[in-house]
Amino acid sequence: MASVNPRTNKAGEITSYQVKWRNGGSADGGWQTERFDDEDSAKVFKKAVDDNGQHWPPGWVKGRGYINPAEADDQRYLFAQFARKSIENRTASKRYKHQIQRAVEMYLNPTFGTCDVRSAEHFSKATIGVWVNKMMVTKVKRGSKVKIMAPETLRGLHGLLSSILKEAVITEPPLRDRNPCDLTRLPRDDDWGIEDDESSDVMEFMTPEEIAGLVSCFSRASDRMLVRTAYGSGMRWGEISALAARHARSPQLGRYELRVTRAWKRSTGDPEPYVMGPPKSRAGRRTIEITSGLFQELVDFGLVKLGKDDLIFHDGSGGRLPHSTFYYRWLNAVAKAKKEGLLPVWKFPTFHDLRHSHVAVLLSDRHSLTYVQRRLGHESIKTTSDRYGHLLETAHEAALATLDRVMGIPAPASLSGAEGALSRTSA
Incomplete structure (x- = not known):
């Protein structure tokens, strides 16, 4: 981000204002400066630099200002500035808008930042395709490792780019005829290939027996209870760590539930790094029945x-339990479970995989995707289907057995006799 710095003389009097920034916003970008006589002008120029992705505004000449006023007006159509305004006007949480703005600056602006959203040459099926291919070989930090960008990350970035260009299509009057992202075919997951140290499936499913073994490897009773509750409810970390005693209820005899009404979230620009807020989506506010x-x-x-x-799971003093604190105890328990033969050495589960394993149990016992969707708090059943639909294939035998039972179909042993009778009838 550019900054405005007062310049003083030997007497300590402010004589001018300097706008200073690194070219492109990167740590290795060269320092750029421009001087102004008044603070208001400096602030206006600073915003123009920020909107242009930490580059000189188009049409601006150092020390002279805008040579071409038309170019100065047209800069609002440059992708970096158009995207920033699009994100600012969205009805979303401050944290979410901060996250997607950061994604724009990291992965979209380097390619499209100075492109005109009105241009069919700058934004076309071909240019989007070039960007997609570039992202497929881009390395990002995933956990403690640096790896090739995951397919779901690229899909999210492509969706973000598409949403910004869609605004250029539907604005009044329209800035372009159509959205070129609609013409782009994203690669399949297997187009990335598989690295030696990871599976083609980003989710690590654990059996009930493996979960039980893992739980036994935690030395703290609070950690054992936390893991069992996460597995038994399918709740996210931010939700389960925000559970208060009032959220665990038994509204009637034989019925027990956990109410999800809030979650811990990272804050932006606030004194506290985490704040209590609503769940991830409207559907996230839900009641989960437990045994x-x-x-x-x-x-x-x-x-x-x-x-x-009072928080059910806390840091020992009643405050928020940091994931980073629990994470090391989780890693130690996973290592111990592998050493004792309670967990396969090729599995590397995360806490979130308790949620995935929760779903696997439900689907394997023939519960519907709709039920799973509501239990997990997914806004759309498409999210549930896209993420867990493949698990239904593992339950097909149980589903067929159910059909056999309700339809009264004979057992397989008598099937050959039925086929014989059918053939004689046909003859």
Whole structure:
């Protein structure tokens, strides 16, 4: 980000204002400066530099200003500035807008930042395709490693680019005839290939037996309870770490539930790095039924001794439990489980994989995608289907057995006799 710095004389009096920034915004970009007599002009220029991706505004000549006023007006149609304005006007959380603006600056602006959103030459099926191919070989940090960008990351970036260009199509009056992203075919997951140290499936499913073995490898009772609750409910980290005693309920005899009404989220520009806010989506506000056994475990864990607003899982002093703190205990438990033969050495589960494993159990026992969608808090069933639909294939035998039972179809042993009778009838 560019900055405005007052310049003073020997007497300490402000004589001018300097706008300073690194070219392109990168750490290795050369320092650029421009001087102004008044602070207001400096602030206007600073915003123009920020909107243009930390580059000189088009049409501006150092020390002289805009030589071509028309170019100065046209800069609002440059992708970097158009995208920033698009994101600012969205009805979304401050954190989410900060995240996607950062994605624009990191992955879209280097290619499209100075392109005109009105231009069919700058934005076409061909130019989008070139960018997609570039992203397919771009390396990003994934956990502690630097790896090729994951397919789902590229899909998200392509969707972000498409949403920005769509605004150029639907604005009044329209700035372009159509969205070139609609013409782009994104590569399949297997077009990336598979690295030696990872699976083609980004999700790591664990069996109930493996979960039980992993739980036994935690030395803290609170960690064991946390993992079992996550597996038994399918909740996200931000949701389960925000659970208060009042959210665990038994509204009627034989029914037990956890209510998801809030979640911990990273804040931007606030004194606290994390704040309590609403769940990930509107569908995220939900009630999850749990077993009587899990509810009793929570009671034995000390649920009834907590105040209604006390966190069930906390840092030991009643405050937010940082994921980074728990993460090292998780890694130690995973390593111990492998050493003791309780978890296959080729599995590298994360805490979020408890959620995936929760889904696997439900689908393998023939529960519908709609039920799973509501339980997980997905806004759209398409999200559930895209992510977990392949698990339905592993449940096809159980589904066929169900059809056999409800339709009264004979057992396979008598099938040959039926085929024989059919052939004689046909004859």
